[in-house]
Amino acid sequence: MAGFTFVLITVIFLFLLHTTSFEVDSINQFQSISDGETLVSKEGVFELGFFSPGTSKKRYMGIWYKNIPIQTVVWVANRCNPIYDSSGLLTVNSTGNLVLLYQNKSVIWSTSLFKQIQKPTAQLLDSGNLILRDDADRNSGTYLWQSFDNPSNTILPEMKMGWDLRTGLQRHLTAWNNTEDPCPGGLTYGIQFNPQLNTIPEDFLRKGSEKFYRSGPWNGLRFSGGPELRPNFLYNFKFVCNDDEMYYTYNVRIKLIIAILVVNQFPSMIQRLRWIDADQTWRAEASYPREYCDNYGICGANGICDPSNSSSCQCLRGFKPNSPEEWNSMNMSGGCVRNYPPSCEEKEKDGVAKLSGLKLPDAAHSWMNTSMNLKECKAKCLSNCSCTAYANTDIRGKGSGCAIWFGDLIDIRHIPAGGQDLYVRIRASELAKADRDVTAVIVASVIVVVSGIFSAGYYIGRMALKGGFGPVYKGMLEDGKEIAVKRLSMSSGQGVDEFKNEVALIAKLQHRNLVKLLGCCIQGEEKLLVYEYMLNKCLDSFIFDQVQGKLLDWPKRFQIICGIARGLLYLHQDSRLRVIHRDLKASNVLLDIEMNPKISDFGMARTFRGDQLEGNTNRVVGTYGYMAPEYAFNGQFSIKSDIFSFGIMVLEIISGKRSRVFRPQNDSLTLTGYAWKLMKAGREIELLDACLKDSHDSFEVLRCIHVSLLCVQQRPADRPTISSVVVMLGSES
Numbered sequence: 001m002a003g004f005t006f007v008l009i010t011v012i013f014l015f016l017l018h019t020t021s022f023e024v025d026s027i028n029q030f031q032s033i034s035d036g037e038t039l040v041s042k043e044g045v046f047e048l049g050f051f052s053p054g055t056s057k058k059r060y061m062g063i064w065y066k067n068i069p070i071q072t073v074v075w076v077a078n079r080c081n082p083i084y085d086s087s088g089l090l091t092v093n094s095t096g097n098l099v100l101l102y103q104n105k106s107v108i109w110s111t112s113l114f115k116q117i118q119k120p121t122a123q124l125l126d127s128g129n130l131i132l133r134d135d136a137d138r139n140s141g142t143y144l145w146q147s148f149d150n151p152s153n154t155i156l157p158e159m160k161m162g163w164d165l166r167t168g169l170q171r172h173l174t175a176w177n178n179t180e181d182p183c184p185g186g187l188t189y190g191i192q193f194n195p196q197l198n199t200i201p202e203d204f205l206r207k208g209s210e211k212f213y214r215s216g217p218w219n220g221l222r223f224s225g226g227p228e229l230r231p232n233f234l235y236n237f238k239f240v241c242n243d244d245e246m247y248y249t250y251n252v253r254i255k256l257i258i259a260i261l262v263v264n265q266f267p268s269m270i271q272r273l274r275w276i277d278a279d280q281t282w283r284a285e286a287s288y289p290r291e292y293c294d295n296y297g298i299c300g301a302n303g304i305c306d307p308s309n310s311s312s313c314q315c316l317r318g319f320k321p322n323s324p325e326e327w328n329s330m331n332m333s334g335g336c337v338r339n340y341p342p343s344c345e346e347k348e349k350d351g352v353a354k355l356s357g358l359k360l361p362d363a364a365h366s367w368m369n370t371s372m373n374l375k376e377c378k379a380k381c382l383s384n385c386s387c388t389a390y391a392n393t394d395i396r397g398k399g400s401g402c403a404i405w406f407g408d409l410i411d412i413r414h415i416p417a418g419g420q421d422l423y424v425r426i427r428a429s430e431l432a433k434a435d436r437d438v439t440a441v442i443v444a445s446v447i448v449v450v451s452g453i454f455s456a457g458y459y460i461g462r463m464a465l466k467g468g469f470g471p472v473y474k475g476m477l478e479d480g481k482e483i484a485v486k487r488l489s490m491s492s493g494q495g496v497d498e499f500k501n502e503v504a505l506i507a508k509l510q511h512r513n514l515v516k517l518l519g520c521c522i523q524g525e526e527k528l529l530v531y532e533y534m535l536n537k538c539l540d541s542f543i544f545d546q547v548q549g550k551l552l553d554w555p556k557r558f559q560i561i562c563g564i565a566r567g568l569l570y571l572h573q574d575s576r577l578r579v580i581h582r583d584l585k586a587s588n589v590l591l592d593i594e595m596n597p598k599i600s601d602f603g604m605a606r607t608f609r610g611d612q613l614e615g616n617t618n619r620v621v622g623t624y625g626y627m628a629p630e631y632a633f634n635g636q637f638s639i640k641s642d643i644f645s646f647g648i649m650v651l652e653i654i655s656g657k658r659s660r661v662f663r664p665q666n667d668s669l670t671l672t673g674y675a676w677k678l679m680k681a682g683r684e685i686e687l688l689d690a691c692l693k694d695s696h697d698s699f700e701v702l703r704c705i706h707v708s709l710l711c712v713q714q715r716p717a718d719r720p721t722i723s724s725v726v727v728m729l730g731s732e733s
């Protein structure tokens with residue numbers, strides 16, 4: 001009897017606990033959430049409840065990130081109908097609507113479905129989507145309602161911005177009026193598209209009905225005016241366009257990444273934000289509009305804005321300023337008009353001028369067919385008197401699809417890197433003249449590239465790449481290819497000899513685990529090296545950082561170790577020259593978009609004849625902590641001194657500790673000594689970085705530790721060659 005009572009009390013107690021604190025992710029007709037209670041998604045990513053923005057006392061129901069200390073509300077229900085006390089109540093009413101009640105009776109907000117739902121359940125998903133479904137009809141897999149279909153000011157990963165063409169539903173973002181008021185302030189961001197006319201879909205930021213900014217039509221990879229938005233290591237961007245749907249979406253490639261896209265009223269802009277856990281802050285990774293030339297239609301009709309030339313306007317080929325006096329006094333809003341109207345009757349009189357590197361014009365008056373090619377597109381354009389320009393709809397590969405513009409061409413600008421080709425219809429008689437102009441454009445865009453390197457370069461570059469001699473800048477070639485430019489400072493110590501050495505050396509080396517040199521430039525004192533750009537910076541920025549370190553799980557780290565070994569094998573044995581790197585370290589290994597390692601910085605490398613194994617130098621260069629003892633003390637370098645550095649690097653990759661600064665507790669041992677001690681005790685696995693505990697393969701880890709300890713032996717002769725290392729890493733025994 002006593003036992004029974006105990007069980008009963010426990011059951012009642014649990015029941016009470018369950019109904020008062022909502023550590024659940026869903027509610028139904030018999031449950032509700034009052035002010036102070038919250039609904040938490042299954043894995044605890046998002047939380048739904050009542051909040052007051054900023055210093056406001058008004059209560060709103062919304063969804064925010066549960067684990068981010070800065071309140072980040074991603075969705076609000078009663079945006080313009082605040083509750084003025086704490087009587088708000090969210091529940092599912094008897095007809096199955098999700099309703100927000102005020103003082104128990106008046107409906108402040110609801111999902112407004114007009115049919116009887118049998119077993120309604122509202123659930124907050126880990127994606128941040130609040131959904132309403134019918135549990136009597138769970139197999140259908142469809143939601144009766146979802147917050148993702150009614151966005152506020154934020155696009156979360158997997159959310160769609162755009163159209164459901166079957167239902168006519170349009171999802172767009174609306175900015176909060178201000179930080180204290182979630183009511184829409186008039187700034188909207190969405191996809192513009194006219195299904196009847198089959199226009200080219202494009203994104204638009206509007207103030208009221210006025211056009212404010214557009215990124216340009218989607219070109220298969222990105223919006224035509226947003227070269228930064230290409231898919232990368234962190235995100236996949238996608239534009240879906242078929243008979244049923246037309247939307248933009250993105251997702252993160254690694255679950256740990258928290259990223260959102262937000263529109264703000266003041267200052268009016270779209271921002272892509274990523275949560276940086278180490279700094280406990282949101283970092284803006286991109287903001288639009290970025291600059292003067294992004295202002296909608298700033299150059300008027302048929303004008304092109306040029307950001308590299310004091311943001312000035314030019315007329316398209318074959319056009320002249322509408323009002324030359326206004327234009328010359330820098331009022332360009334009047335735009336440009338044709339020198340000659342199109343010749344509609346005699347087709348042969350019209351031709352097309354190809355303009356490159358542009359954001360394509362406003363597609364309000366346009367038409368597209370994604371199966372036509374450029375030749376068919378040209379014929380189509382020249383056959384219709386109102387056609388003024390055409391382009392490919394998809395730039396992937398050789399380009400495909402046909403986009404046609406009618407009437408004035410508005411809001412075109414130069415994109416210094418990654419712009420597109422636009423074919424503008426002009427009189428054939430003007431083409432000869434246009435050809436001369438095209439030459440001028442090419443000359444101008446070369447200048448753009450070079451100035452692009454130096455303007456954009458500074459802040460991206462300083463933190464972007466390797467240490468070594470001189471700052472590294474990020475730049476872009478005209479075709480959109482990203483490059484790293486190493487500028488050797490005059491005081492860097494790398495003289496003309498070392499420079500030529502590096503160039504001559506890397507130019508001859510071609511291997512997927514070595515960074516590729518694309519070109520170089522010597523002018524007077526100025527020396528530049530142009531390398532392929534590595535999106536993910538250097539290895540040390542990952543392995544020694546607690547947060548970034550999580551992005552490299554064990555399988556990736558093992559791949560990296562093997563990749564470095566293969567790169568070194570090529571240097572030591574497979575290339576026609578025998579190359580000793582002399583400065584192997586984590587900061588000289590760059591990672592590309594797929595996290596493939598690339599050995600870089602050959603400023604100190606030495607080449608040997610095929611049969612020579614060892615050399616001597618009076619000038620010991622390299623990095624303390626990675627240098628083999630015989631090299632550090634006697635200046636003796638050989639392939640075995642590189643092997644020593646490799647061994648140190650492998651220990652660092654496994655442990656996440658820097659060999660230079662590592663000091664185990666109460667111990668004067670180095671990282672190597674510590675690893676050795678653990679191995680003798682049979683506890684090598686303790687060396688493993690804590691963040692690898694879940695992903696590691698003990699056999700691989702042990703194999704790597706053993707190999708690295710062989711590599712860091714005192715006597716060079718005892719260390720294995722790199723070919724043995726590659727074999728040992730790859731073998732099961």
Ligand SMILES: *[C@@H]1O[C@H](CO)[C@@H](O)[C@H](O)[C@H]1NC(C)=O
Pocket residue numbers: 034087088089103104
């Ligand atoms: C709703 O009304 C009932 C009866 O009027 C009252 O007991 C209850 O406390 C009210 N709930 C809220 C959240 O105001």
Ligand SMILES: *[C@@H]1O[C@H](CO)[C@@H](O)[C@H](O)[C@H]1NC(C)=O
Pocket residue numbers: 093094095096097099107110111112113
């Ligand atoms: C439930 O809410 C919906 C939407 O507000 C409303 O139309 C409906 O009448 C409500 N049902 C009841 C029984 O109150």
Ligand SMILES: *[C@@H]1O[C@H](CO)[C@@H](O)[C@H](O)[C@H]1NC(C)=O
Pocket residue numbers: 177178181183184185
């Ligand atoms: C938006 O906020 C401004 C003050 O910042 C206020 O004057 C205006 O009335 C608000 N608009 C709406 C629609 O709430």
Ligand SMILES: *[C@@H]1O[C@H](CO)[C@@H](O)[C@H](O)[C@H]1NC(C)=O
Pocket residue numbers: 309312313314444
């Ligand atoms: C810069 O813009 C001005 C004004 O439009 C023009 O006269 C000049 O030729 C342009 N310079 C270049 C290099 O394009």
Ligand SMILES: *[C@@H]1O[C@H](CO)[C@@H](O)[C@H](O)[C@H]1NC(C)=O
Pocket residue numbers: 323326331332333334335
């Ligand atoms: C700029 O020029 C347009 C006509 O091209 C004219 O309507 C407008 O008033 C001018 N603006 C200024 C500030 O002069």
Ligand SMILES: *[C@@H]1O[C@H](CO)[C@@H](O)[C@H](O)[C@H]1NC(C)=O
Pocket residue numbers: 369370371372376
């Ligand atoms: C698009 O172009 C293809 C190939 O030229 C053609 O077969 C198709 O009918 C066109 N579709 C439309 C809607 O014009």
Ligand SMILES: *[C@@H]1O[C@H](CO)[C@@H](O)[C@H](O)[C@H]1NC(C)=O
Pocket residue numbers: 367383384385386387406
């Ligand atoms: C030219 O294109 C316009 C806009 O799509 C269309 O209304 C018109 O019928 C076309 N004219 C011809 C001759 O195809």
